[in-house]
Amino acid sequence: MTEASRVPWRYSTDGISIALRVTPRGGRDEIDGIETLADGRSVVKLRVRAIADGGEANRAVIELLSKALRVPKARVRILSGVTSRLKQVAVDGDPKALGETLRGLTAGKSEQKD
Incomplete structure (x- = not known):
């Protein structure tokens, strides 16, 4: 598997x-690393304290990513998966800097999921 296919x-x-892949009511707001799903796709694991009700978890995801990537909340938007644990999120900004920050946040926290 190539480096590019492992990067979510x-x-x-x-x-x-x-x-x-978001875990609502996860006890804390944190990026947990990279996980490979059973179908082979890689995702960034994220947990938030908020419950998945009325968009609270989605707001917590946006807030966590904006803080972690040091961008305004307005630059983070959910593209798909609004009602799902699996989401696709866009973050506007310098792609190289955002990628390097994400790589640092997820380094050494990867796991395989059966």
Whole structure:
């Protein structure tokens, strides 16, 4: 498997798109690393304290990513998976800097899921 296929984010001219697996009511707001799903896709694991009700977990995801990537909340938006644990999120900004920050946040926290 190549490095690119293990990285759960894609670069664009406007920023990056990140594949996430979110755990609501996870006890804390934290990025837990990278996980490979049973179908072979890689996702960034994220946990938030908020419950999955009325968009609270989605707001917590946006807040966590904006803080972790040091961008304004307005630059983080959910592209798909609004009602799902699996989400696709876009973050506008310098793609190279965002990718390097994400790599640092997820380094050494990867695991395989059967």
